[in-house]
Amino acid sequence: MPEIFINGQAIEAREDQTVLQVAREHGIFVPYFCWHPQLSVVGNCRMCLVEVEGRGLDIACNMPVNAGMKVFTESDEVKAHRKAILQFITLNHPVDCGICDKAGECMLQDYHYTYNGAASLSLDDKVRSTKYYNLSNRILLDNERCILCLRCTRFTHEVSKSMALGVERRGDVSNIRPVEDRPLGEDPYSDNIVDICPVGALQSRQFLHKARVWYLKPTPSVCPGCERGCTIQIWHRKPEWFLKSLDQRQNTSIARITPLENPAVNGPWICNKGRDLTRIFERTRADQPMLKGRPVPVAEALDAARRLIGAARHPVALVSNWGSNEELEAFKRYLGEVFHTHVKRDWQPEEGERIEDDLLIRPDKNPNTAKARDLFGEDEPAYHDGTDLVLVWGEGYDFARIPAQAKIIFLNSYLAPENGHADVFLAVSIQTERAGHYTNFQGVVSAFEPCFPKGESVLDAEVLFKALAAPARGHP
Amino acid sequence: MTFPVTSTSHSLAEYRARGGYVALEKALKQMQPQDVTKEVTASGLQGRGGAAFSMGRKWQVVVPDDGQPHYLIANADEGEPGTFKDRWILENNPHMLVESMLIASYALGVRNCFVYIRGEFDLPYRRLAGAVEEAYAAGYFGEHILGTGFSCDIVVYRGAGAYVAGEASGLLASLEGKKSYPRNRPPRLTVKGLYQRPTVVNNVESLSNIAWIIAHGAAAFKEVGTPKSPGTRLFSVSGHVNRPGVYEVELGYPWMKFLEEDCGGIQGGRAIKCVVPGGVSSKVLTGADIADLKLSHEALWDAGSTLGSGGMIVIAEGTCMVTLLAIMLRFYHHESCGQCTPCRHGTGWMHRIIDRIVAGGGRPEDIERLYYISKFNDGTTICGLGDAAGYACTGILDKFRDEFEYYIEHKRSRHDGNLECLRSS
Numbered sequence: 001m002p003e004i005f006i007n008g009q010a011i012e013a014r015e016d017q018t019v020l021q022v023a024r025e026h027g028i029f030v031p032y033f034c035w036h037p038q039l040s041v042v043g044n045c046r047m048c049l050v051e052v053e054g055r056g057l058d059i060a061c062n063m064p065v066n067a068g069m070k071v072f073t074e075s076d077e078v079k080a081h082r083k084a085i086l087q088f089i090t091l092n093h094p095v096d097c098g099i100c101d102k103a104g105e106c107m108l109q110d111y112h113y114t115y116n117g118a119a120s121l122s123l124d125d126k127v128r129s130t131k132y133y134n135l136s137n138r139i140l141l142d143n144e145r146c147i148l149c150l151r152c153t154r155f156t157h158e159v160s161k162s163m164a165l166g167v168e169r170r171g172d173v174s175n176i177r178p179v180e181d182r183p184l185g186e187d188p189y190s191d192n193i194v195d196i197c198p199v200g201a202l203q204s205r206q207f208l209h210k211a212r213v214w215y216l217k218p219t220p221s222v223c224p225g226c227e228r229g230c231t232i233q234i235w236h237r238k239p240e241w242f243l244k245s246l247d248q249r250q251n252t253s254i255a256r257i258t259p260l261e262n263p264a265v266n267g268p269w270i271c272n273k274g275r276d277l278t279r280i281f282e283r284t285r286a287d288q289p290m291l292k293g294r295p296v297p298v299a300e301a302l303d304a305a306r307r308l309i310g311a312a313r314h315p316v317a318l319v320s321n322w323g324s325n326e327e328l329e330a331f332k333r334y335l336g337e338v339f340h341t342h343v344k345r346d347w348q349p350e351e352g353e354r355i356e357d358d359l360l361i362r363p364d365k366n367p368n369t370a371k372a373r374d375l376f377g378e379d380e381p382a383y384h385d386g387t388d389l390v391l392v393w394g395e396g397y398d399f400a401r402i403p404a405q406a407k408i409i410f411l412n413s414y415l416a417p418e419n420g421h422a423d424v425f426l427a428v429s430i431q432t433e434r435a436g437h438y439t440n441f442q443g444v445v446s447a448f449e450p451c452f453p454k455g456e457s458v459l460d461a462e463v464l465f466k467a468l469a470a471p472a473r474g475h476p
Numbered sequence: 477m478t479f480p481v482t483s484t485s486h487s488l489a490e491y492r493a494r495g496g497y498v499a500l501e502k503a504l505k506q507m508q509p510q511d512v513t514k515e516v517t518a519s520g521l522q523g524r525g526g527a528a529f530s531m532g533r534k535w536q537v538v539v540p541d542d543g544q545p546h547y548l549i550a551n552a553d554e555g556e557p558g559t560f561k562d563r564w565i566l567e568n569n570p571h572m573l574v575e576s577m578l579i580a581s582y583a584l585g586v587r588n589c590f591v592y593i594r595g596e597f598d599l600p601y602r603r604l605a606g607a608v609e610e611a612y613a614a615g616y617f618g619e620h621i622l623g624t625g626f627s628c629d630i631v632v633y634r635g636a637g638a639y640v641a642g643e644a645s646g647l648l649a650s651l652e653g654k655k656s657y658p659r660n661r662p663p664r665l666t667v668k669g670l671y672q673r674p675t676v677v678n679n680v681e682s683l684s685n686i687a688w689i690i691a692h693g694a695a696a697f698k699e700v701g702t703p704k705s706p707g708t709r710l711f712s713v714s715g716h717v718n719r720p721g722v723y724e725v726e727l728g729y730p731w732m733k734f735l736e737e738d739c740g741g742i743q744g745g746r747a748i749k750c751v752v753p754g755g756v757s758s759k760v761l762t763g764a765d766i767a768d769l770k771l772s773h774e775a776l777w778d779a780g781s782t783l784g785s786g787g788m789i790v791i792a793e794g795t796c797m798v799t800l801l802a803i804m805l806r807f808y809h810h811e812s813c814g815q816c817t818p819c820r821h822g823t824g825w826m827h828r829i830i831d832r833i834v835a836g837g838g839r840p841e842d843i844e845r846l847y848y849i850s851k852f853n854d855g856t857t858i859c860g861l862g863d864a865a866g867y868a869c870t871g872i873l874d875k876f877r878d879e880f881e882y883y884i885e886h887k888r889s890r891h892d893g894n895l896e897c898l899r900s901s
Contacts (some may be wrong), residue, residue: 043660044816046856057855084852088821107723124828148814167655169813172824275753292733411510 002067007074013065020048023073030073031082031111033089033198034149035061038268039158043240045149046085047111051075079115086116092127092172093199094144095120101198101422104213104225108147115271127172135165135178135210136185138205143175146201152176152193159360162187176201188271188361193266203223207256208276215241219446222438223257223274224322224367228360229440230266232274233258234432236451250339252452254278254432264444271360273353284415293420298457302467304426305409309338310469312389316324318344318381318396320411321366321373324436325445327461328368331393332375334469339391342381343372346396362441365471369382371439392422392460411461429454429463467474479724481568486603487609491571497616499691503579504624507690509540512583516686519694520706524561525551525642525679525753528705528756528773528786537666547675548581548589549651550683553603553642553801555594556755559787561710563720566593566600569684574630576686578616579626584676591632591680592647592791605632606807643796643859644677645669646813657815658859675821681710681786701727705772709786714741715752716792727772729759734771735790746792750875755786756804757864759871760791770848779873796889797876801869802830819862822853826869838884851884 001012003072004019006028018041033045041062050059053070057077068144072078089108097103110213129143153165163182168177184190218233235255237243242251255440257277259270289301296304310314317339319331331341349355356363364384383390384405390402391409399418402408413430422445431453437445454460459467484490491497500520503512517532537547550573554562565573573591581589593601608630612619619627633651640646641656650656669675685707689697698706705727711734714720720738725734735741735748742748748763759781761769769775776783790799809827814820826849829842850866857863873880882890 041660042815043858046817049856059660062662064662081852081856084848085817085856088817088825088852091821091825122825122828124825124832124840126782127824147817149822169814170640170655171812172820173812174820393742 002065004065004068005070007072008070008171013064018061019063019065019069021356022065023060023071028073031107031115032061033107033147033323034151036154038115039151039154039196042150042154044091045147047082048080049081049085051078057081061094067302082111082115083118086112087118087121089147090116090120091122092144093147094126096145100145100146100200100211101203101207101209101213102197106200107198122187129173129175136183136187136190136200138333139190140203140205140208141176142201142203146176147199148176149198151196151305152202155193156187156190156194160187160189160192162190164190165193168341172199180399182407188273188357191272191275192259193267196361204256204275209239211250218258218260219449219451220260221431221451222367222446223270223277224280225277225365226272226360226362227269227364227403227441227445228265228362229262229367229438229444230270230274230360231262231300231324231446232258232270232277234277234451243458254451262446265440265442265446266360269360273361280294281287281430281432285427285430285455285458286412286419286425287458289427289457290420290422290425292423293425298426298459301424301426302464305426305468306470308389308407308409308424309335309391310471313321314384314386314393315339315382315389316383316387316406317341317370317391318393318397319376320344320346321369322346322394322431323368323372323461324370324431324434324448325371325439326343326436327465328371328375330465334465336389337471341376342378342379343369344381344392344397345369348396362475367438367440370441370443374439392418393428397449411464413458426464427455427458428464429458434459434460434462479568486568486570486607486760488607488614490569491569491575493851494569495691496687496843497575498764499686499687500575500616501622503582503690504622505624509583509585509707512579512690514693515689516583519685519689519697520635520696520704521682521685521689521774522705523679524681524685524709524786526556526782527759528783531678531682532668534676534678535580537664538584538676540583542674545671545673546584547588547670547673548577549582549644549647549670549675549677550577550591551644551647551677552597552600552680553647554597554785554813555639555642555867556787557758557804558712558714558752558789559755559785560714561722561786562714563597563600564763565680566597566604568603570600570604571611572687573604573680574607574611574616576683577630577688578621579686580627580676580683582626586676587628587812589628589630590639590651590670591630592633592651593632594642595635595637597634601632601634613743638813639807640813640859640861644862645676646740647750647861648675655813657779657813668700676809679785693897702770704774709771709787711771711786713739713788713790715788715790716746716795717741717790718743723734725771729771729779731766731769731771739790742790744791744792746794749791749793749795750797750872751791752787752789753781754869756789756807757860757865758784758785760875762875763793775834783870790819794891796891797872797879798830798834798883798889801829801872802834804868804872805830805865807901808861808868812861812865814854816858816862818853819857819865822849822862823865825849826865829878833880833883837886838880840881840884842884843873843877843880883892 032048043059043062048062052073133141154165164182169287194202216235221234223230261268288295390406393411408422409424419425432451521531641650645659646656708726750760767860803826812823848871853862853866872875
């Protein structure tokens, strides 16, 4: 264990570490653009220059530790060079923070205020390049903002392995460009390059000019797209910045989704499906309890359901593998004795969707199959002649398979034709409206928190199961 | 003595007649690989590509039989402006390089060696390729060379015209089929080079000395030159001299004598304004600076410059230094690979400033700005290109600052041939 000195502080380092890694581990911040913990070292931004006694300046990200070396990260020489590097980087950068989606979370912006703060020394024209270059149907590239840190090209070469990006030409007219025969659009992890871009060069088309990031806040959540259960952050408008006019739906809609770093599950990445959860969560909601399609108050629907349960002799329940651990446990506790319970697979792989790969994507496209099977076993739903009540929780089940004589209690969140066919329909909340946990296929439990309020007649399934277990209040 | 260049002087038969491939036989049959390295180290031979690093010390890092492949690469990507000495070797004496590479491969435990030749070289490429064919036909390459256990193959690879591919690690990237982006050190190339294996990259001229050293011994090599700069060097002289060309000069030779007598003096009998000693990446020296200088590495280092690649450009009195610098900086801007920040933007910035000065739009702070860019390009980049652009710039600015001030103030060159009184109104 070589001992090194950073700014006079003695630090035990491991032999395979670089000075930058040692500094980060011990809370000493060295600025960098191109370095990324998950990618190879290219050392091209030169922002992490530090001074080593007797050796002068060199980059910390590519500097192996040497016993006894004395590193200075804040010497006058280092500060002067950082300032100059930022002058070089902003020389041809448009500095159009006012219209840039990255503003507020941009490394260049932060460093400029921390380490430079001066106006550009150059009065000459900047090098012009392409704006809004179409990398794929998800990502736009602004070559003027690009600082050529090559994080995106390294991501496509080392992580997603699509090899979709490269550098064209040389010098200050170098451009990131897609490789002709390897379209970025076919890379299911492509949107991660938008996150790792240290500046606003790569822009998500979903989020393009949608919101300033300081009006948004992230809520930790779990992606329900497959059994991997990647942790994500759902970005939505801060309550103090709620719109009072214009399109108020924006106040309760998802602005964007980014990964929440989690070494146990997904590292710093998620797939593009995880970015598109609005496709799942922002479908038209069913927020009104119904009896055979007739809207009724919640209490009446609950009563009707209790009566059905009370009268049934062979009730069967199909539980959702989109239910949280808490909801599944509540079902087991309150209704597990009453029903023959089977686990239902709410979502099947869609056409064209990647089924499985080495990085994250898993074949089961539901978030909580592991916990549901743990509680209720792996048997497929089965009925017999005496089945007189079926409780279906969640979507994705063909009602034609339910015996004709059986009554149906249906718990769903989204508008669907089946809602009106059920004898009792109860509206339940979705993931963004409640807190809970999912257990992924490896057994790792991750938490999600509510982002938005739910509708008046919408119930959390956990509460609903408890209410269903209470005795019926007699005939109306 | 001059080398008798004829239409067949590059052929194997004539090379053999001059005593060629004797050293190879001696090395393979009478010496162990480490003896060859020892001999080269003892000769004190320095690299001829620009850095003048000791060849022996570079070779010593490579352990010949450590169980992994090694590579030897002759850097024939001669791109430094003003330099055309390797071209001469490749055109007129390619077998000297081929034989030396075989000896070096033997010393370093190399099975496959490469020549990375710049794409613009046509005749040199054809001559070298012809020499390699002749050498294969004569059994100098392939399995069991000269009946010994040593086997070696060679690949001649043509570059695509990037100056930065002449930088050793950029060259390797290009040879691997990638964009010629130089790599960060560590690891050094002698530890992890081509395909992540120990690799020695040597300049064509440096390598070409090996055959002679092995044939005649390190002691004989050290008899020529100065103690710190042994041997001879090729200088490619261009600019305002009467007889430009490639000259082999023993190190320590008086500089003015070389220019006045060997190169035939300055055109039109003018005074020397300055000399670029070794490619434009070395700092210029004025006529007064070089008056008593000898052509050796140590003398040039003392004078604040370097012999560099031996590309000597002689500039006579009356030349506009502002325009000269503009030409140099345009070159660096054009050739910057764009990998690391200071060089990518710094070279372009310097070029825009100098172009504006030449166009008459100079501002008084521009000179300070050029110094600023040069300062922060120096030592902050991955390879030496950024540094070199700064050296070229500060070298000229230090010595001819008044000319730049004049240009900026009067919006014209002091050397444009117009009398000042005609322009004063």
